[in-house]
Structure formats: C-alpha cells, structure tokens
Amino acid sequence: MALIRSVFQDELDGVSQTLLDLANMVSDSMGKATDSILNIDLKLAEEVIKTDEQIDTVQHDLDARIIDIIARQQPVASDLRALVTALRMSADLERMGDLAHHVAKIARLRHPEAAVPAETVEIIRGMGKVAQEMATKTGQVISSRDTNLAREVEKDDDQMDDLHRKLISTIISMKWDKGVESAIDLTLLGRYFERYSDHAVSVSRRVYFLVTGTFE
Amino acid sequence: MALIRSVFQDELDGVSQTLLDLANMVSDSMGKATDSILNIDLKLAEEVIKTDEQIDTVQHDLDARIIDIIARQQPVASDLRALVTALRMSADLERMGDLAHHVAKIARLRHPEAAVPAETVEIIRGMGKVAQEMATKTGQVISSRDTNLAREVEKDDDQMDDLHRKLISTIISMKWDKGVESAIDLTLLGRYFERYSDHAVSVSRRVYFLVTGTFE
Numbered sequence: 369m370a371l372i373r374s375v376f377q378d379e380l381d382g383v384s385q386t387l388l389d390l391a392n393m394v395s396d397s398m399g400k401a402t403d404s405i406l407n408i409d410l411k412l413a414e415e416v417i418k419t420d421e422q423i424d425t426v427q428h429d430l431d432a433r434i435i436d437i438i439a440r441q442q443p444v445a446s447d448l449r450a451l452v453t454a455l456r457m458s459a460d461l462e463r464m465g466d467l468a469h470h471v472a473k474i475a476r477l478r479h480p481e482a483a484v485p486a487e488t489v490e491i492i493r494g495m496g497k498v499a500q501e502m503a504t505k506t507g508q509v510i511s512s513r514d515t516n517l518a519r520e521v522e523k524d525d526d527q528m529d530d531l532h533r534k535l536i537s538t539i540i541s542m543k544w545d546k547g548v549e550s551a552i553d554l555t556l557l558g559r560y561f562e563r564y565s566d567h568a569v570s571v572s573r574r575v576y577f578l579v580t581g582t583f584e
Numbered sequence: 585m586a587l588i589r590s591v592f593q594d595e596l597d598g599v600s601q602t603l604l605d606l607a608n609m610v611s612d613s614m615g616k617a618t619d620s621i622l623n624i625d626l627k628l629a630e631e632v633i634k635t636d637e638q639i640d641t642v643q644h645d646l647d648a649r650i651i652d653i654i655a656r657q658q659p660v661a662s663d664l665r666a667l668v669t670a671l672r673m674s675a676d677l678e679r680m681g682d683l684a685h686h687v688a689k690i691a692r693l694r695h696p697e698a699a700v701p702a703e704t705v706e707i708i709r710g711m712g713k714v715a716q717e718m719a720t721k722t723g724q725v726i727s728s729r730d731t732n733l734a735r736e737v738e739k740d741d742d743q744m745d746d747l748h749r750k751l752i753s754t755i756i757s758m759k760w761d762k763g764v765e766s767a768i769d770l771t772l773l774g775r776y777f778e779r780y781s782d783h784a785v786s787v788s789r790r791v792y793f794l795v796t797g798t799f800e
Binding site: 452547 | 655665768
C-alpha cells in the first residue's frame with residue numbers, strides 16, 4: 369500500500385511539473401507575442417503561432433495522462449479533486465497559450481504596419497509585462513502551493529484592469545480620422561491580455577482552494 | 585452488478601439532462617441579452633445578469649455531482665471519459681452564460697442610449713439569432729447524441745463567422761466623428777457572439793468524439 373501510494377504521489381508530482389512547464393511556456397509565449405507586436409517582428413510572431421501547437425500537444429498529452437491516472441488509481445476525496453483541478457488548470461493554461469497566439473496573429477496580420485499606435489505603446493508594453501509575470505508567478509504557485517503568492521496573482525490582476533481601463537480611455541481620446549481599424553485591433557488586444565490574466569487568476573485560485581479548502 | 589450498472593446509467597442520464605438544461609438556459613439568456621441590447625431594455629438586461637448566477641449555481645452543483653459519481657462508481661474507459669467530457673461541456677456552457685451576461689452588461693452600461701448603431705442592428709440581430717439557435721441545437725446534440733446534428737452546429741458557426749466579418753467591415757466603413765466608444769462596444773459584442781458559438785461547437789464536437797471516437 370505504501371508503495372502504491374508512493375507511485376501515485378510520483379504521478380501527481382509529474383502532473384504538477386507539466387502544469388508548471390505549461391505555465392512557463394505560455395508566459396514565454398505572451399512575452400514574445402507582445403515583443404512581436406511592439407517591434408513589428410514577423411519572425412517572432414510566427415514563432416509564437418508555431419509554439420501554440422506545441423502547447424496544445426503538451427496539454428493534450430497531460431489530460432490523457434490525468435485521465436489514465438484516475439482510471440488506474442481510482443482516487444477518492446482530495447486526491448480525485450486534485451486531479452480534476454489539474455484538468456481545469458491545464459484547460460486554463462492552454463487557453464492562455466491561445467490568447468498569446470491571438471496577439472501574435474494581430475502582429476502578423478498588420479505586418480509590415482504597426483498594429484499598435486505610438487499613443488498606446490507603453491500601455492500595451494505594460495499589459496504584456498504584467499501578463500507574462502502573472503503567468504510565471506502562477507507557475508510558481510502550482511509548484512510551491514504558496515497561498516500568499518496565489519493572492520499576489522489576484523492583486524496583479526488589478527494592475528491589469530487599471531491598464532485595460534487606461535487603454536480604453538486612450539482609444540476613446542484619440543483621433544481616428546484615418547479609420548478605426550487600429551481601434552478595433554487595440555480593443556481586441558486589450559481583451560486578450562485581460563482574459564489571459566483572468567485565466568492566470570483562475571489557476572492560482574484553484575491552487576488556493578486545493579490547499580485551504582475555501583475561496584476567500 | 586446489473587443493478588449497480590443501472591444506477592450508474594441513471595446517474596449518467598441525470599448528468600446529460602442537466603447539461604441539456606444548461607444549454608437551454610444559456611440559449612434563452614443569449615436570446616434575451618440580444619433583445620435587451622437591441623430594444624434598449626434595461627429590465628431584460630438585468631434579468632440576464634441575474635440568471636447568470638443561477639447558471640453558475642447549476643453548473644457548480646453539476647460538477648460536484650459528476651466528481652461524486654467518479655468517486656463512488658470508479659468508472660474506467662469509456663464511462664470515465666464520458667464523465668470527464670461532461671465536466672468539460674459544463675465548463676463550456678457556463679462560459680456561454682458568461683458571454684450572454686457580457687452582452688447584457690453592455691446594454692446596461694449604455695442605457696438609456698443604444699449600444700448598437702442603426703447600421704449594425706441587423707447584423708447583431710443575426711448574430712444573436714445564430715448564437716441562440718446553436719445553443720439550442722447543442723442541447724439537442726447532448727440529449728440525442730445525433731452526430732449529423734453535431735456537424736450542423738459546425739456549419740452554423742460558418743454563418744457566425746460570416747456575420748462577424750460583416751460586422752467588422754461595417755465598423756470600419758462607418759464614420760466615427762462623434763467618437764469611437766460605440767465602435768469599441770461593437771468590437772466586443774462581435775467577440776462575445778463569436779466566442780459563444782465557438783463554445784457551442786466545442787460541446788458538439790465533444791459529443792461527436794464520444795460517439796464516434798474520432799474527430800473529423
């Protein structure tokens with residue numbers, strides 16, 4: 369029994385490790401996607417778009433592994449909840465990869481033009497930075513189960529919300545006499561960054577709940 | 585053993601029934617959200633916003649029930665896959681409820697002004713109609729496991745994509761000399777309808793995969 373428990377524990381650790389890998393992959397992707405759009409770097413945009421396929425494969429394999437563990441080990445109570453939560457976290461992280469991919473696709477669509485007008489460059493840079501850091505921190509929350517760090521991710525999301533409001537008010541204050549195409553891009557970009565950080569918060573909350581048994 | 589199997593089958597049927605209920609709830613919500621924004625109907629918008637809490641509760645209870653079934657029945661192979669898939673479908677449907685809620689929130693935010701300018705009313709009406717029908721059809725796919733109907737949902741999504749492209753090109757062609765606030769709203773609305781139907785497709789594909797064992 370002790371041996372079985374230990375194999376199971378190894379399997380759970382392996383799941384956590386892959387979730388951490390995914391968090392780092394999507395963090396890296398969002399950093400590169402932001403750079404690609406700000407530096408009008410088509411090659412980097414293509415790289416992000418390609419990496420998203422790898423992220424999807426890792427997530428797909430992870431989910432198959434989790435379901436296999438449930439089928440073989442037949443866990444109950446907290447072990448089963450941890451595995452179901454892992455499935456949900458993997459879905460959140462995969463979606464974060466999609467959103468980085470969406471940012472890179474706007475960079476590619478507008479290339480060689482700049483998708484981000486000068487007035488909003490610093491805001492988008494800030495959103496990219498916060499997003500990337502939130503994902504990295506979320507990875508640390510997954511591996512450390514540090515509930516204080518999980519709360520920090522929630523606070524970082526307030527920063528994202530501030531930047532998002534600032535972006536929208538800047539779009540509204542700008543002159544668009546040459547057409548609103550770029551206003552549409554910026555609105556979508558804002559939404560992508562915002563959703564990305566919502567998913568990071570969601571992952572951190574799930575860890576928080578697993579550790580404490582309560583949501584705050 | 586026959587008895588246990590039968591209890592388990594009843595439980596699976598109960599899960600399907602609740603998924604169908606959820607699909608009908610989010611279909612109804614999106615229909616009402618669209619009406620609230622086109623008819624500048626604050627009361628209806630508030631109703632959608634309130635209903636989203638009920639949808640979240642139904643989803644939350646369903647998930648707890650599914651996890652409980654897995655813990656008690658310890659299913660393997662196709663039964664376990666069906667239950668894990670049910671968890672994923674419930675997440676998709678819950679998200680569809682959120683998106684209807686987002687549409688209603690734009691109606692509430694702009695009230696008593698119209699969020700949707702005259703030039704785009706018919707497109708938004710079309711998107712709302714397609715979205716609502718896709719969700720209803722998705723419910724039918726869940727209860728009937730009809731793979732032809734599941735394919736139909738995919739085709740309906742092409743209609744949504746066409747309407748979405750039409751919306752974006754209309755926004756670009758319009759004059760925005762009084763400010764782009766409404767262009768931002770329309771961009772987000774388009775995104776909400778598009779994501780809503782993506783989730784409907786996702787649910788239908790999951791059923792398709794459960795029945796056939798393959799994605800097309």
